[in-house]
Amino acid sequence: MGSSLGHGERDAVLRIEGLAAGYSEVDIVCDVSMHVCDREIVTIAGTNGAGKSTLIKALMGLLPRVRGKLEFGGVNLLTCPTEERIRVGISYVPQVQNVFGTLTVQENLQVVEHVANPRQRIQEMYELFPALAGRRRTHACNLSGGERQQVAFARALMPSPRLMLLDEPSAALSPALTQQVFAEVQRLPTIGVAVLMVEQRARQALAFSDRGYILDSGRIVLSDSGANLLANKEMADIYIGKAGQANE
Numbered sequence: 001m002g003s004s005l006g007h008g009e010r011d012a013v014l015r016i017e018g019l020a021a022g023y024s025e026v027d028i029v030c031d032v033s034m035h036v037c038d039r040e041i042v043t044i045a046g047t048n049g050a051g052k053s054t055l056i057k058a059l060m061g062l063l064p065r066v067r068g069k070l071e072f073g074g075v076n077l078l079t080c081p082t083e084e085r086i087r088v089g090i091s092y093v094p095q096v097q098n099v100f101g102t103l104t105v106q107e108n109l110q111v112v113e114h115v116a117n118p119r120q121r122i123q124e125m126y127e128l129f130p131a132l133a134g135r136r137r138t139h140a141c142n143l144s145g146g147e148r149q150q151v152a153f154a155r156a157l158m159p160s161p162r163l164m165l166l167d168e169p170s171a172a173l174s175p176a177l178t179q180q181v182f183a184e185v186q187r188l189p190t191i192g193v194a195v196l197m198v199e200q201r202a203r204q205a206l207a208f209s210d211r212g213y214i215l216d217s218g219r220i221v222l223s224d225s226g227a228n229l230l231a232n233k234e235m236a237d238i239y240i241g242k243a244g245q246a247n248e
């Protein structure tokens with residue numbers, strides 16, 4: 001079992017201790033302790049069905065049953081509905097259905113709530129994602145996978161979050177588009193946003209992550225820097241996939 005006491009834990013913005021969560025009476029994730037500091041990129045890796053997406057949903061308040069300690073910027077999240085979690089600075093980009101296909105790019109940004117100055121913020125998003133500016137009147141269903149993911153990121157950034165939760169941002173993308181999306185992820189700390197990300201392409205993701213956690217059957221079995229996790233060949237082969245495999 002990896003220690004939850006990692007480098008910089010005292011400065012953590014998100015703190016999770018002994019978290020258990022599930023969809024019914026059965027816990028899917030158990031005794032999870034982890035943290036994320038400001039401007040960190042942290043990846044959660046693990047086998048299929050380990051509970052990675054479930055953990056992210058629990059952090060966003062989307063599960064019926066969550067126990068343990070969950071704090072963000074000193075706020076107890078367990079008593080906060082999802083909307084309040086967004087207000088205190090957490091954004092979530094789900095794996096699927098993360099944009100409205102029947103709305104234009106501009107409309108996708110306009111419908112985001114909890115934005116102090118929406119017009120100005122939309123301009124800022126176009127400056128951050130210049131490719132979207134030229135496509136503002138295009139319906140999201142007609143964008144490429146990479147462009148759609150940019151819209152999803154821009155939507156999540158609209159309320160100026162301090163932390164973004166990303167569930168498999170590279171899902172269903174080609175290797176080239178995956179590179180693009182990972183470049184966007186790496187940009188987030190430079191604009192003041194920390195990232196907690198679930199990613200199947202764990203080798204690639206850990207290579208640019210500050211730290212990572214390995215989840216197995218709902219429990220954290222290892223936590224370390226991204227580089228150290230990749231250097232731990234035995235663990236990497238089991239949980240991250242062998243070098244050269246499709247999920248690399």
Ligand SMILES: Nc1ncnc2c1ncn2[C@@H]1O[C@H](COP(=O)(O)OP(=O)(O)OP(=O)(O)O)[C@@H](O)[C@H]1O
Binds near residue numbers: 028047
């Ligand atoms: N809505 C749901 N209702 C009930 N059980 C669910 C639901 N969603 C997921 N589960 C169960 O929770 C377990 C963990 O699923 P989860 O999607 O969190 O895993 P994961 O690690 O993200 O997997 P993958 O890498 O394959 O996406 C699985 O056994 C799954 O069947």
